[in-house]
Amino acid sequence: MTVLTCEGVDAGYTKGRPVVRGFDLELLPGEVVALLGPNGAGKTTLLLTLAGLLPGLGGTITLGGEQLRSGRARAAARRGLVLVPDDRSLFTQLTARENLTIARRRGGSTVDQVLEYFPGLGRRLKVPAGMLSGGEQQMLALGRALVQDPRILLVDELSMGLAPVIVEELLPVVRRIADGTGTAVVLVEQHVRLALEVADRAVVLVHGETALSGSAARLAADPGLLERAYLGEQVA
Structure with missing residues (x-):
């Protein structure tokens, strides 16, 4: 059963000027989805919106079959949606x-x-x-x-300010948490290779839109595909 569904989610800070446009996602229990993309792509903005810390600008977010009310962080947390912020x-x-x-x-x-x-x-x-x-x-x-x-963990830039060797130790723990507790995870991470090693799927945001999505194994096996997506080139 899907624990989180995003349909056509627009996210941003000013009505009528979304930073993220038309985001779709279905998240399963125990699944780790890596949310990737260059700086400024809208990844943190999207997490803040999912967590209710920013009012949504469009679309729907459904948790456990029930639609979340926009901008209600406390209600989202009570329903098991927990943010681990980058700071x-x-x-x-x-x-x-x-x-x-x-x-x-x-x-x-x-x-x-x-x-x-x-x-x-x-x-x-x-x-x-x-x-x-x-x-x-x-x-x-x-x-x-x-x-x-938590039913869902939103982990924003776990590696922020950390040495790569520490990141290599911590990211596999995220995988263990998902497997051991059934908690679903959306993981924003700039260490792309390490994120793909622990994720089931990945979504690449570029300029606020989904440029690429697929299994983590597939994307890890084709670095050129990821590079083209990051550069904003159209990919199949």
Whole structure:
């Protein structure tokens, strides 16, 4: 059963001037979809709209068969649509454990379950979030999302500010989360090769429109196809 359906979604900041136009997507439980594209393509704008932090400018977003009301972030979160923003938005003065505790909702992962995915956080639970390394902060941000009992994770630029070696460790965890919990994931990522390794499907946005979509394996096997899409050339 589809957990999220987008039909003709327009997203942006000014009525009548959408940044993203006519976006369509059907997302299945446990599926990871990589949302790719050059800077300025509208990927973050789209995630903010799906999460209800931006009012939609057109189209419909359906979660679990029920249409989401535009611009209602709290309602979207209650329905299990959880955003992991690119700035992580942690409470920097609170400890890692406190960040997890205050975010937890009934049915969400416990702290111990989070540590199964991110064992490195175990010895850092008493440390203020602002004093964690960038990689540890990203682990905490993902853990905080898990304790909210998500049906869908929207992960925006997991690799922001992180060394490639850390990204190589964290992205496979996203795959494990999807497989282990059945949570669907929309993953915005600039490390294209690594994203395609953990994703089931990929969608490439260019200038606010879907330039290419298909299985992650197919796109990974044809880098030239991806390159042409990124450059705005028409692809089959």
